[in-house]
Amino acid sequence: MDVGPSVQDTLALVYRLQTIDSEMAHITQEIETSGEALRKKEENLEGLAKLMESEKNEILRLGRDRRDREEELRTNEHIISENKKKNKELKHSREIQAYLAEMEFRRDEVERLQEEILRIMETQESLEKALKERESELAIRREETEALRATSEEENAGRLERIRGLEGEKAALTEQFPVPLFQQYSRLRQSHRNGLVVSRILNGTCEVCRMTLPPRTLTEVKKRQKIVPCLHCQRWLFMEEIPSRS
Numbered sequence: 001m002d003v004g005p006s007v008q009d010t011l012a013l014v015y016r017l018q019t020i021d022s023e024m025a026h027i028t029q030e031i032e033t034s035g036e037a038l039r040k041k042e043e044n045l046e047g048l049a050k051l052m053e054s055e056k057n058e059i060l061r062l063g064r065d066r067r068d069r070e071e072e073l074r075t076n077e078h079i080i081s082e083n084k085k086k087n088k089e090l091k092h093s094r095e096i097q098a099y100l101a102e103m104e105f106r107r108d109e110v111e112r113l114q115e116e117i118l119r120i121m122e123t124q125e126s127l128e129k130a131l132k133e134r135e136s137e138l139a140i141r142r143e144e145t146e147a148l149r150a151t152s153e154e155e156n157a158g159r160l161e162r163i164r165g166l167e168g169e170k171a172a173l174t175e176q177f178p179v180p181l182f183q184q185y186s187r188l189r190q191s192h193r194n195g196l197v198v199s200r201i202l203n204g205t206c207e208v209c210r211m212t213l214p215p216r217t218l219t220e221v222k223k224r225q226k227i228v229p230c231l232h233c234q235r236w237l238f239m240e241e242i243p244s245r246s
């Protein structure tokens, strides 16, 4: 495309614009990444709090279970002691047999309930211990999350400040652009990978695709009469001024 006589000057502007855009995109990415990290911490915190909630409920449920079994245990012990009182009044062998069977059953029940209560108590104890550990873990994680939030906020304030500065620089720069060139740049920036439109020539190779450029292409670029795209990656080739000349 025709961009006037100073193709390289224009490309230098486009290259500068591209640098600004890339930096802004990079900073925006940093903001997103830091937001993502914070969200992850918050989710972990939430997950831990939920886990603790369900463990608390489990401890309560175990407490109810234990009370039920203790009640049952008392009932059985009461029946045993009542039966013992009636024991002496028994005369017939059938009554005695029934008594013995009942007593055996009740004693088994007592044993079973005692074992169950013991098991529940052990489970309660280990859950309570785990819960206590989680409580201190939660406190640590909460502190970490708050620290990260504070750091992120501070860093993001700096990042936004930098973006504002770059936006100002970009606005001043685009004013010097021919409108069609700016439009074309914006369009290519969307379609090219990494948003790179311009590529510097470094030691005869294209900086973006790293392919060696044919001498004919280099000659054309040096003529500075039109925009020459890289044969491989289609980026506009730009030859930077050699600093010693200025």
Ligand SMILES: [Zn+2]
Binding pocket: 199, 206, 207, 208, 209, 210, 211, 230, 231, 232, 233, 234, 235
């Ligand atoms: Zn290339």
